[in-house]
Amino acid sequence: MLTGIAAGLAAGALWGLVFVAPNIARGFPSTDLAAWRFMAYGAMAAGMLLWSLRGKPRWPTPRQAGAALALSVLGFTGYYVLLVLAIRDAGAAMPALIIGTIPVWVIVLGKPQGLRWGALVPGLLLTVAGLLLMADVPHADTAATGASAAGTYWRGIGLSLVALVFWTAFALLNSAWLQRHPEVRAGDWANWLGIATGLGGLLLWLTLGSSMAALAARPGFGSFVAVCLAIGIGASWLATVLWNVASQRLSASLCGQLIVSETLFALLYSFAWDGHWPSAAQWAACVLFTLGILASVHAHR
Numbered sequence: 001m002l003t004g005i006a007a008g009l010a011a012g013a014l015w016g017l018v019f020v021a022p023n024i025a026r027g028f029p030s031t032d033l034a035a036w037r038f039m040a041y042g043a044m045a046a047g048m049l050l051w052s053l054r055g056k057p058r059w060p061t062p063r064q065a066g067a068a069l070a071l072s073v074l075g076f077t078g079y080y081v082l083l084v085l086a087i088r089d090a091g092a093a094m095p096a097l098i099i100g101t102i103p104v105w106v107i108v109l110g111k112p113q114g115l116r117w118g119a120l121v122p123g124l125l126l127t128v129a130g131l132l133l134m135a136d137v138p139h140a141d142t143a144a145t146g147a148s149a150a151g152t153y154w155r156g157i158g159l160s161l162v163a164l165v166f167w168t169a170f171a172l173l174n175s176a177w178l179q180r181h182p183e184v185r186a187g188d189w190a191n192w193l194g195i196a197t198g199l200g201g202l203l204l205w206l207t208l209g210s211s212m213a214a215l216a217a218r219p220g221f222g223s224f225v226a227v228c229l230a231i232g233i234g235a236s237w238l239a240t241v242l243w244n245v246a247s248q249r250l251s252a253s254l255c256g257q258l259i260v261s262e263t264l265f266a267l268l269y270s271f272a273w274d275g276h277w278p279s280a281a282q283w284a285a286c287v288l289f290t291l292g293i294l295a296s297v298h299a300h301r
Helices: 002-019 030-054 062-090 093-099 102-109 117-135 146-180 186-208 212-217 221-249 252-258 260-274 280-300
Strands: none
Touching: 002 062, 002 221, 002 252, 002 260, 030 062, 030 186, 030 221, 062 093, 062 146, 062 186, 093 146, 093 260, 102 117, 102 146, 102 252, 117 252, 117 260, 117 280, 146 221, 146 252, 186 221, 212 221, 221 252, 252 260, 252 280, 260 280
16 A cells, blocks of 8 residues: 555656646647657657567557557546646646646545545545635736636636546546456556557647647757656656556545645646745645645545
8 A cells, every 4th residue: 555655646746747847848839748748658658568578578458459548548648738738828827726626536436335435524625625725826817917818718727627527537447447457567557558648649749730840940949858758758657657556556536635746746846947935825725735645545544
């Protein structure tokens, strides 16, 4: 259990990087950022699969490959395109908070049959309280920027909600699939998901992305490549391996609570990037998130 908890928290720390990536690679189209991230993930996964040829490689069956392809759309390509577009329209803070409600939905929808609702209530209430406290902190002055800017902001909020549905479905279905297939190693499943995701990223770039010449001509292209490699390998491949480890060892509801760590790290990285300290309300919300995780871990022991 401790291994699963540590793996889930580490995955959250890596996932938090994706919320600041669009700001670091500002000036590059959202679709290019998403496509290159996933092509980096796919290349890493393919490399790891080829490296395993020296041992006993595990190749997916057609049914397993189909599951990997479907889940890659929910948890990676489709989800991240929506998230990047949401951050472009609404900034990083509110999308991070909306995505931060994923633990609530996963806890409610993924509760083990033998676990009483009363045991989940403390962690659930602490998480909801933290989200409400953060939501009450002003993040954008839409009234002062005019109707057009307000419309763009609310479009970003809508995209964040769709991304929320995508990743909630991925968390539940991925956990259920891994629980039904304990014979599949976490690293193998991450590589299969990665290759499917890499193919989706390549298709996205070829259909909606910029040409290689156009990307290379933009200032900051080196930083763009570095960001894509960081979030493609770290926040995708490695985070997926870690999350699969957590999903095989923990219930869906406890995994859901651990997703709160993504919000905590996303806020930490955003504050560091913007160069300011959190407000008192934001500090209090982070404390509530942390207490919610601890309460949920205690309930599942």
